Amino acid sequence: MKFSAECIMCLLGKEMKRLAEYPEDRKLEYMKRVLCTLVDDNGTAPEYQHALDTLHREFWGDLMDIYEAPKKEHTRLMLLEEQKFENMVLEDKNPLYRAIQIAGAGNYIDMAVMEDVQIANLLECIEGYLQKGLDSTTYQKFYQDLQNAKELVYLTDNCGEVVLDKVLIRQIKRECPNLNMCAIVKEQPVFNDVTMEDAKLAGLDSCITVMDNGNGVAGTCMERLSKEARSKVENADIVIAKGQANFETLSGCGLNVYYLFLCKCDIFVKTMGANKMDCIFVNERELSERI
Numbered sequence: 001m002k003f004s005a006e007c008i009m010c011l012l013g014k015e016m017k018r019l020a021e022y023p024e025d026r027k028l029e030y031m032k033r034v035l036c037t038l039v040d041d042n043g044t045a046p047e048y049q050h051a052l053d054t055l056h057r058e059f060w061g062d063l064m065d066i067y068e069a070p071k072k073e074h075t076r077l078m079l080l081e082e083q084k085f086e087n088m089v090l091e092d093k094n095p096l097y098r099a100i101q102i103a104g105a106g107n108y109i110d111m112a113v114m115e116d117v118q119i120a121n122l123l124e125c126i127e128g129y130l131q132k133g134l135d136s137t138t139y140q141k142f143y144q145d146l147q148n149a150k151e152l153v154y155l156t157d158n159c160g161e162v163v164l165d166k167v168l169i170r171q172i173k174r175e176c177p178n179l180n181m182c183a184i185v186k187e188q189p190v191f192n193d194v195t196m197e198d199a200k201l202a203g204l205d206s207c208i209t210v211m212d213n214g215n216g217v218a219g220t221c222m223e224r225l226s227k228e229a230r231s232k233v234e235n236a237d238i239v240i241a242k243g244q245a246n247f248e249t250l251s252g253c254g255l256n257v258y259y260l261f262l263c264k265c266d267i268f269v270k271t272m273g274a275n276k277m278d279c280i281f282v283n284e285r286e287l288s289e290r291i
Contacts, residue, residue: 022060030059046218046245049112050190067111067192074109074160074192075202077119085167088130097139098130099171100260104279105129106164107157107243107262112191112218114264119160125277134281141283142238142258146176149237154183154208155220156194157243157261162202165242169208182209182232188216219245222253244268250284257284 022030037051085102092098108114108122146152154169156162169181183204185194194202199210214226220241222230233239239257241250247259247268259282263274272280 026059030055033059044219044221044248046249047221050217053190067189070111070117071159071192071198072201074117074119074158075163075198078106078109078160078163079202081123082163082166085164086170089167089171095171096143096175097134099168100134100139100142100281101130101132101279102126103161103164103168103242104134104260104262104281106161107260107264107279108277109158109160109192110243110262110264111158113244117192129279132279134279138258138281138283138286141286142281145238145256146172146179149176149179151232151236152179152181152238152240153232153236154181155233155239155241155246156183156185156199156204157246159192159194159198159202161242162194162199162204166202166204166207168240173207182211184211184213184220184229184232186216187212187214187226190216190218193218217249219243219247219249221249247280251287253284255284258282259284 033055034052037055038048043051089095089099089102105122105126108125109117109119111117152172154165156165165183169183172179173181183199185196185199185204187195189195194204196210196212199205204210211229211232212226213220213224213229215221215224217224220233222233225233234255237256239250239255241247241257241259243261244264247261250257250259259280261280263269263272263276263278263280266276268274268280269276272278272282274280
């Protein structure tokens with residue numbers, strides 16, 4: 001997804017919030033470096049965010065430790081709810097459709113975008129999400145692709161959310177028991193994204209093969225992936241990509257990617273022609289017809 005003036009303003013806004021308690025003279029020096037970092041417009045927003053996080057660590061120290069406690073707590077709370085959502089899928093007349101809706105709703109747990117993530121709010125809103133249908137054309141294409149696929153890659157996003165990804169992964173395995181599946185997580189911490197440690201805590205490795213991506217950039221930047229992870233993504237018959245950052249970094253790649261996320265930012269509202277917090281389920285190869 002092309003880096004834009006709106007993206008710059010969004011990133012600058014985040015930086016100003018992060019600097020609230022720092023000395024003014026040091027903040028001025030830092031913001032000059034930030035503006036220099038944003039001069040080049042050849043990257044995506046997640047790549048620029050990674051550059052800013054690296055710069056922030058240089059000036060002010062590590063950022064990601066503030067996410068450790070919430071990540072574990074979100075995982076713990078969602079594991080308590082997991083069986084309830086599993087039952088919702090198993091009891092539905094179209095369990096795959098329901099599992100996609102549930103996994104999509106889980107994208108609410110996004111500490112990079114949402115100022116105050118409350119699991120109770122997610123649980124209250126999920127019923128509302130389940131009343132809204134997925135795009136029928138995208139769903140039918142996904143269903144048909146599943147019947148013919150041999151390899152599927154699942155690109156994870158946030159802690160807590162990944163518990164609901166497990167619900168979808170298990171349903172796909174029920175419907176396509178011979179399908180080879182692999183989930184990819186971050187190698188290095190970034191916001192509340194899932195790392196290998198987080199994946200094991202959530203039990204993701206109990207239902208699917210898990211590998212890391214070789215980097216700590218939000219989303220999936222193909223050129224930054226490890227050799228093994230890139231090969232998996234490029235050779236997959238289907239890629240399920242969770243979260244806005246995966247859309248930002250993979251949009252235009254031409255692979256058979258199904259993006260699944262909640263439309264949390266104004267940029268996505270405009271791009272997708274959707275309402276804020278709508279669940280987006282769209283195929284990369286059909287994007288030109290949708291946006």
